[in-house]
Amino acid sequence: MKAVLTAVLLCVAASCLAQQRLVEPGAPDSARPTATLVLRHLAEGNIEAAAALSNAPQGRLQVLRDYRKALGEEDFKRVFAQYLNHEVVAEVALGRHRLLVWHLVGTEERLAGQFYVEDGGRFLMDDVPSEARSELRRILGEYRKKMGSDPTK
Numbered sequence: 001m002k003a004v005l006t007a008v009l010l011c012v013a014a015s016c017l018a019q020q021r022l023v024e025p026g027a028p029d030s031a032r033p034t035a036t037l038v039l040r041h042l043a044e045g046n047i048e049a050a051a052a053l054s055n056a057p058q059g060r061l062q063v064l065r066d067y068r069k070a071l072g073e074e075d076f077k078r079v080f081a082q083y084l085n086h087e088v089v090a091e092v093a094l095g096r097h098r099l100l101v102w103h104l105v106g107t108e109e110r111l112a113g114q115f116y117v118e119d120g121g122r123f124l125m126d127d128v129p130s131e132a133r134s135e136l137r138r139i140l141g142e143y144r145k146k147m148g149s150d151p152t153k
Contacts, residue, residue, distance in 0.1 A: 020139070023091040023098065031098040031116035032088055032121040042080035045073060056127035057116055082106065092139060097126060099136040101143060111147060113140040124127075 010049040023030050034053060041050035047068060051061035083102055089111075092099040096118040103112050115126040115133055126133050 013020045020094050020135075021093050023093050025088070025091075029093065029118070030091060031100060031118075031123040032091060034116060034125075035088070035114055036084070037099050038125060039080050039083045043077050043084055045077050050125075055119060060125060060127050072118040076106070083112070090143075092136060094132045094136055095130040097136055098123065099140055101140065111140070111144050113137075 001120070020121075025032065038050050038053050041053075042064070045068070047061060048065040051057045051064055054060035056063060071079065086102050086104050088100050089103045090101045092101070098116040098118075100114045100116065102112045102114075104112050113136075115136060117125045117126040117128075117130075117133075
């Protein structure tokens with residue numbers, strides 16, 4: 001399944017005008033280590049530590065508080081822990097920006113994405129609107145369409 005997902009993502013990325021590339025696992029310019037750290041903080045319920053790894057920490061903290069309040073503490077932790085139990089199927093780079101795509105399988109199957117940006121030699125969650133982030137969001141949408149993954153389910 002991972003090979004199919006990667007092939008689809010390559011086709012989607014190739015159809016874009018901007019210069020994207022896939023980042024290999026373990027590459028020095030991968031946002032995966034930061035994503036793992038963020039997800040560990042969230043799975044533990046430590047929203048302050050997770051928000052500190054954002055390029056807009058106060059806004060991210062409020063979003064996380066609202067989400068935790070809506071779900072409840074235990075469900076909040078469970079949602080983010082599930083990411084840690086699934087591998088990243090693709091990481092797309094667009095300049096300093098990254099899109100990480102997870103193939104989440106459980107009671108439902110879906111593709112989930114997270115956005116990161118390199119800032120001063122480290123990666124942060126990308127919570128600031130930009131053209132690059134919009135382009136990566138569009139790529140995620142195309143990827144979902146091609147794979148038949150509806151993020152609203």
